[in-house]
Amino acid sequence: MTEETAKFFRQYLQSESVFSDKKILQSNYVPEEITHRDEQIREISRMLAPALRLERPSNLFIYGKTGSGKTVTVKHTLASMAAVAKEQDIPLKVCYLNCKLKKVADTEYRLIAELARKFGKAVPTTGLPTDEVYNAFFRALDEERQIVVLVLDEIDQLVKKVGDEIIYNLTRVNSDLAHAQVALIGISNDLIFSNTLDPRVKSSLSEEELIFPPYNAVQLQHILRSRASRAFKESSLEEGVLAKCAAYAAREHGDARRALELLRVAGEIAERSGSMRVEVTHIDEAEEKIERDRLLDVIKTQPKQFHAALAAVLALCARKKHVFTGDVYEKYKAVCHSTGQRPLTQRRISDILAEMDMLGVINAKVVSKGRFGRMREIALGIPSSLLPQAREIIRMELGISDTVLQEAAAQETLETFEPPLQVVEE
Ligand SMILES: Nc1ncnc2c1ncn2[C@@H]1O[C@H](COP(=O)(O)OP(=O)(O)O)[C@@H](O)[C@H]1O
Ligand SMILES: [Mg+2]
Incomplete structure (x- = not known):
């Protein structure tokens, strides 16, 4: 066994990698060149330039879908401006904060303390x-005569967590500062986020606004090409690989992050299968793998009640292909009983099931049952190859043993021979 294992490692070392530098495909890698964002770079530069003359630039609100290059473009532009400021001894400071960071932007206190x-x-x-x-932060700011450009990335996440008052306060700081x-x-990745803001907050944050449109497939191909040329060894990409990645990523919205991820995962799949090149079929496999990982991720990050409801669905679907919402509710109550959770109302569970449907965890369809009215029939949307992992997540999150899920399922077959019909509102 040891000899065999050692042989594996030796072979691994000898085998050629398709990558020359994989980290170039990672999403936090800062590319040297940014393509197809000239207009946005120009606009941001134009708006911020007065800072170099120590005049306060307007506040700026930038929005666009994920992967449209907002973060990378803003960082790139600010880095250039900061470099010029440094070269000319201009007291300009750039401060970037991603509000999605846990422990930093969970509360107003934490965020201001971090600043x-x-x-x-x-x-x-x-x-x-x-x-x-706040006072400590203001004093720290005001110690020097300086212009500060404060970037709050994924600001929609911040407002979701702590409300919009904090933005109001931040847009007001200048009246408290002397130097x-x-x-x-x-x-923001959320296009309608600014409409949810208090009008005062909205108008002070969006003194200027800039939208990042999604990339189209051709643009994505350019972005991929410039990254791939340094990330992969020469001729390790089959003809058509980049075009397919770009086409896939452009399908929903032109998401460069998604395109890069597809290419990286396809490379890993090619490597693992011992192939010397990334082939077009590896892209399909990568797409599938990413979807799967995403589904498990989505399940993992849901609240406990979602997990309890899913435990019920899993238990029922282990025995029958289709189940009905009424059965799920009964089973869900049983699961809550064994985990010590307080069950939600059937109405709320209905909402959770609708959410599961939307996320692709289940497939629900409303069927007509003649004089019994209409009811929702549920089938599991999780592919069977993922079920062991999905069950494991549920077990971990709810702290229940496998037998609880199984027993729940076994009991089910005894109790409800004929599924009770349930009328649902449309
Ligand atoms: N125009 C571009 N040129 C090169 N790389 C890009 C470009 N746009 C996006 N990327 C890359 O795609 C990924 C997602 O971009 P990002 O700026 O994080 O998008 P957003 O902030 O809009 O969600 C990052 O890895 C980034 O480096
Ligand atoms: Mg971003």
Whole structure:
């Protein structure tokens, strides 16, 4: 066995990799050139340039779908501006924060404390009144005559977590500062986010607005090509691979992140299968793998009640191909009983089932049962190859043993021989 294992490792080392530098395909890699965003780079530069003359630029709100290059373009433009500022001794500071980061942007306190820290004021991680944290941050800012460009990326996530007051406060800082001035750049993946803001907040954040349109398939191909040429060894991509990646990623919306991920995963699949080249068929496999991983990820990040409802569906579907919402509810209550959760109402579980349907975890269809009315029939949407992993997630999240799921299923066959009909509202 050991000899065999060692042989595997030796062979692995000898086998050729299709990659020359895989990290170039990772989404946090900062590319040297940014294509198809000249107009956006020009606009952002034009809006921010007054900062170099120590005039406060307008606040800027940038939005566009995921993978449309917002983050990379803003970082790139600000880096150029900061470099010029440094070269000319201009007191300009750029501060970038991604609001999706856990532990940094979960609460108003944490975010402002993080900002204060970035400007050299240590604030305890908890305990102070929020006002005081703001004051510490303002004092830190105001210690020098300077222009600060503060980027809040994925600002929609922040507002979802803590509300929009924090943005209001940040857009107001200038009236409290004597020496420093702050311009805010908010970036959102959510296109209708700004409509949910309080009108005052909206108008101060969007003094200027810029939209990033999705890339089309041709543009995605260009982006892929410039990254692939350095990430892969020469001639390790079959003809048509990049075009297919681009076409897939352009299907929903032109998502460059998705395109790069597809290419990277296809490369990994090619490598694992011992192929010397990435072939077009590897893209299909990669697409499938990504979808699967995504489904498991989606399941994992849902709340506990979702997991309990899914445990019920899994238990029932282990025995029958189609189940009905009424059965699911009964089973769900049984699951709650064994986990000590308080069951939600049937109405709420109906909503959760609708969500599962939307996420592709189940497929629900409304069927007519003559005089019994209409009812929802549910089939599992999780492919059978993923079921063991899905069950494992549920077990871990709910802290239940396998037998609970199985027993629940076994009981089911005894109890409900004929599924009770249930009328659902349309
Ligand atoms: N025009 C471009 N040129 C090169 N790489 C790009 C371009 N647009 C996006 N990317 C790459 O695609 C990925 C997603 O871009 P990102 O800026 O994070 O999108 P967004 O912030 O809009 O979701 C990143 O890896 C980024 O480097
Ligand atoms: Mg981004």
